[in-house]
Amino acid sequence: MDAVWENFKNSNYIYPPFPNASNGTQEISLYRDTTSMTILFITVLAISVFGAMGNGVVIWLLGFRIKRNPFMTYILNLAVADFGVLVSVIGDSIIYVFIPEFETAAFFFFLVFTYSASQFLLTAISIDRCVAVFYPHWHRYKRPLRLTTAVCVLIWVLSALLTAVTITLFFLHLFVAHRHYYYQFIVNAVLCLPVMTVATVSLFIKVCLKGRQRRRGRLLTIVLLTLLFFLLFAFPYNVMFSLNAFGSLAAATTLGGLILACLNSSVNPVIYFVVGRQWKARQKETMKMILQKVFKEEESNAEETSVETQA
Incomplete structure (x- = not known):
């Protein structure tokens, strides 16, 4: 078991680099404790496996079993992105621990790609819900029919381009100390956090603090909870991973951020x-039945809002 964790400690991609006494830094006691590392590893794997199963069910239902409306297209793409994040963590964990001779940078790049897409999709969802609440007539009747599909395609392309830059920096060795892949987490935070924060606060005030909006019910509750869990779980991983690149945080803290990120990618089906x-x-x-009912509510609420606006 000690040999397994020795391989695990040398990870430099999804799992942060571990302190090593041989290079002049003091080894943290947590990493000497094989039991603690086993618990952390099992926790990450368990969350990722169950989360991947949940997102897989959503992908199957929305992709093949339920007729989609535009908003369900966002949810389907978000489930695909979260599924990719969790599969990346599972694959990287298994290879680093049990097959360390294999190169696993591909798993990290796939994680960065899908993790970025997930955050951009949540940003698009938050904007879409704000428009639906504040400008319901335009959202219902004047929004371009294929706008949602176009936005999702652009998000995947943008995520792929950012990841391509990360891969280029990696192979050209333009950054030292494995800092080439941290910039993308900073870009995600700068682009997504302000928009999602403003959208979350705006939706909360409009929906929860104004009586007439409260009957709009479960769909907006789902969106608000999804955005809230992102701010609590996913964004800290951006910060922790970036700060760790410059030696500002212990690797244990970054590993904790990874657990939170896995929770964020797993919680939406719940x-x-x-x-x-x-x-x-x-x-x-x-x-x-639950997915059909929730998203049918989205259409009925839009119709009701439009009638109220015209009145």
Whole structure:
């Protein structure tokens, strides 16, 4: 087991580099404790596996079993991005621990790609919901039919381009001490955090603090919870990972940020189920029924809002 964790300690990609007494830094006691490392490793894997299963169910239902509306296209793409993040963590964990002779930079680049896409998609979702709440008539009747699809395509292209820059920096060795891949986390934070923060506060004030908006119900509750969990779970990983590049944080803190990021990528299917389900209903509801009901509510609310606006 000690040999396994020795391989694990040498990771420089998804898992942060560990302090080493041989290079003049003091080794942190946590990394001497094989039991603690086992617990952390099992925690990351368990969260990632269950999260990937949940997102896989959402992808299957929205991709093949349910007729989608524009907003469901955002949710489908978000589930794909989160699934990619979790698969990257699972693959990198297994290879680094059990097959260390294999090169695993590909898993890290795929993580960066999907993690960036997830954050950009959440930003687009927050903007879409703000427009739906503050400008319902335009959102319902004048929005271009293929706008959602175009936005999703642009997000994936942008994420791919940013990751391509990261790969280029990596192979050209333009940064020292493995700092070539940290810039993308900073870019994500600068582009996404201000927009999502403003959108979350605006939606909360408009929906939760104004009585007439409260009946709009579960869909906006899901969006608000998704944005809140991002601010609590995903964004700290950006900060921790970036600061660790310059030696500002211990690697243990960055590993904790990775656990939070895995939680963020895993929690959305749980939010859909918990918020969308009618717990007192006599009929047992499947995930398909819950998703259909929640997003049908989105269409009915848009119609109701448009009638109120015209009145």
